[in-house]
């Protein structure tokens with residue numbers, strides 16, 4: 003099996019983007035304000051999102067002629083890392099990644115929507131359950147008939163603040179992707195395990211939708227959006243894991259018990275060394291996934307590139323999901339009692355890590371998908 | 384052969400060109416391997432970061448992988464080099480860093496061509512992980528030294544012409560300070576090599592007794608009492624040389640179990656499938672991490688990931704070889720050959736699943752145990768405090784043994 007060697011490093015441009023996003027988040031969204039915000043009924047920080055859009059985060063992969071940065075998923079992944087590190091409550095995944103990727107895959111049909119998204123003037127949500135697995139059968143929750151949509155989708159990310167919904171619906175003439183104005187839908191918040199990523203139930207009762215992709219094109223667009231989402235989500239998981247590791251290393255250096263810093267006990271050192279190895283490996287895997295998905299989105303990319311993107315995205319979810327959860331769980335444990343409190347932000351990371359591990363396909367489902375992709379088939383009964 | 388610039392100004396395309404020119408002049412198909420390697424050494428394409436005349440071109444270290452890849456692409460990969468890992472991976476960089484010009488001229492070339500085999504006389508019955516506790520004595524004796532002691536777990540001592548050796552030259556100072564580093568000629572009187580049969584039934588390694596072995600002072604590497612510092616170079620290279628080479632997807636032991644899975648559908652069960660996919664994912668993550676490290680090195684930004692490569696490699700080998708036996712079921716109850724043998728090197732791919740399972744147990748012990756590697760990552764990479772030291776300022780002779 004041969005595969006092209008992907009660039010696994012960060013470019014200078016990416017490092018600059020990271021620095022500006024990090025600086026903005028440290029200033030405008032420190033852990034204390036995220037903590038305060040999750041107890042209000044406006045969890046999503048729309049003001050912060052506007053500022054992130056101003057540094058280009060909203061339209062990274064959108065072409066320049068539509069007002070985007072003309073960058074690639076590699077840059078989006080760097081932003082996702084920083085957002086994960088800060089558990090920032092902004093509609094990046096739902097709007098700038100999932101909905102944007104779906105609309106981009108629809109060609110010129112959705113140019114107006116893309117332009118508005120890239121400018122940060124509006125946000126969108128891809129109306130599928132956040133747990134949707136890339137490559138699963140096209141959803142049937144919403145039915146389309148004569149441009150009218152009917153049905154309910156649970157656990158949709160970033161729908162509460164969205165202006166536009168990108169709805170996957172099936173009808174008499176097969177699958178389709180539809181653009182729907184959010185005020186045509188009934189959007190009800192859900193109480194979520196992850197306090198920092200609001201989910202909603204979206205009910206459509208005869209809402210008017212404009213079809214932007216039909217049939218096989220709609221299926222492909224949805225699949226590509228979810229694959230891109232899985233790759234970028236792994237970068238967010240890396241950010242979560244890196245924060246958990248860094249915070250814990252800092253803590254065990256200063257916390258003293260039995261007359262010495264707890265970080266000098268080998269039982270603790272070895273666990274953190276293992277975690278560091280896993281986080282380093284995650285970084286290579288995440289960069290590989292982002293690069294592979296970016297390569298598949300280049301003009302001229304073919305089936306080989308798309309398969310490589312799916313292999314890498316599934317690999318990333320299969321590997322990094324577990325690392326992020328372990329990192330957050332270790333962080334809670336090694337912080338002792340303080341790690342179990344509401345005041346300490348570590349619980350926000352645990353909740354995000356565990357929820358992310360269920361989002362866009364569990365590790366187990368991705369391993370199964372991977373087994374098909376790399377010809378290691380599951381046993382037949 | 385060529386007048387292109389040498390040294391630090393060399394880049395990857397220039398080196399690829401040099402390899403192409405070299406192969407054009409020395410047809411690998413018709414040249415004897417040893418002659419070919421000797422010519423490659425003389426052309427500076429053995430270790431490109433070594434100085435000119437000593438096997439290299441003074442080029443950046445990261446470019447060595449470019450040269451190796453290019454030789455491989457042109458269809459030339461040296462064979463039968465399993466027995467040379469210690470010479471190539473550890474002795475050579477140490478001799479380069481600390482050797483005199485006479486020592487470099489004497490040892491590097493035959494070491495590279497495989498004419499002379501090396502082994503490592505470091506570990507002792509009382510000093511493994513705590514290598515600095517070693518007790519083999521070297522006493523000054525005219526223009527040389529007399530060495531007495533016992534080494535153990537010495538891989539390939541039975542085939543070796545030379546050894547890198549650490550010995551205690553001053554027992555009255557703390558343990559790290561009184562050590563000196565030598566090159567030992569294994570044919571010297573008093574060097575007594577005894578096979579030590581291992582878990583696999585064969586004997587890669589040995590006990591080595593040193594009975595009043597004479598070593599001329601010209602074979603000292605580095606200053607008297609500086610042996611610990613010299614040994615650090617060896618140990619660092621040892622860890623990097625295990626598992627630092629870039630490989631394709633399914634390049635390691637994972638290829639073996641993947642092949643079994645693809646060709647033997649009757650062995651498939653859901654539980655094995657899950658285990659296989661987990662390990663496939665782990666193997667790919669480890670591979671990408673090495674590849675990322677290689678890319679960092681190539682642009683001159685080495686990352687600390689190198690210290691994790693050997694550690695991940697041993698865990699993977701152990702888990703994969705364990706799974707292989709389970710996959711094989713009843714067949715896994717058998718073994719290929721318990722005959723007492725003295726192999727030329729480690730033959731993972733050529734042997735049975737049982738051999739792979741047993742041999743991989745050594746991967747987390749040889750070249751620094753996994754526990755010691757975790758200590759290194761925790762202290763040097765994460766900056767966690769060291770364990771409290773009870774032996775720091777105590778003379779070696781007063782330490783509990």
Ligand SMILES: Cc1cc2nc3c(=O)[nH]c(=O)nc-3n(C[C@H](O)[C@H](O)[C@H](O)COP(=O)(O)OP(=O)(O)OC[C@H]3O[C@@H](n4cnc5c(N)ncnc54)[C@H](O)[C@@H]3O)c2cc1C
Nearest residue numbers: 503504505506511512536537538745748749750751752754
């Ligand atoms: C296949 C093989 C080939 C080898 N080849 C060579 C060779 O060619 N030349 C050579 O010189 N040596 C060789 N060795 C020796 C090898 O380097 C040592 O075995 C190794 O360093 C461990 O030392 P030890 O065996 O004395 O174990 P010990 O140091 O006694 O360790 C026993 C256990 O205690 C653990 N331990 C020790 N110290 C600590 C600590 N501070 N914290 C936590 N745990 C600790 C270890 O990890 C291990 O699990 C070889 C070993 C093997 C298995």
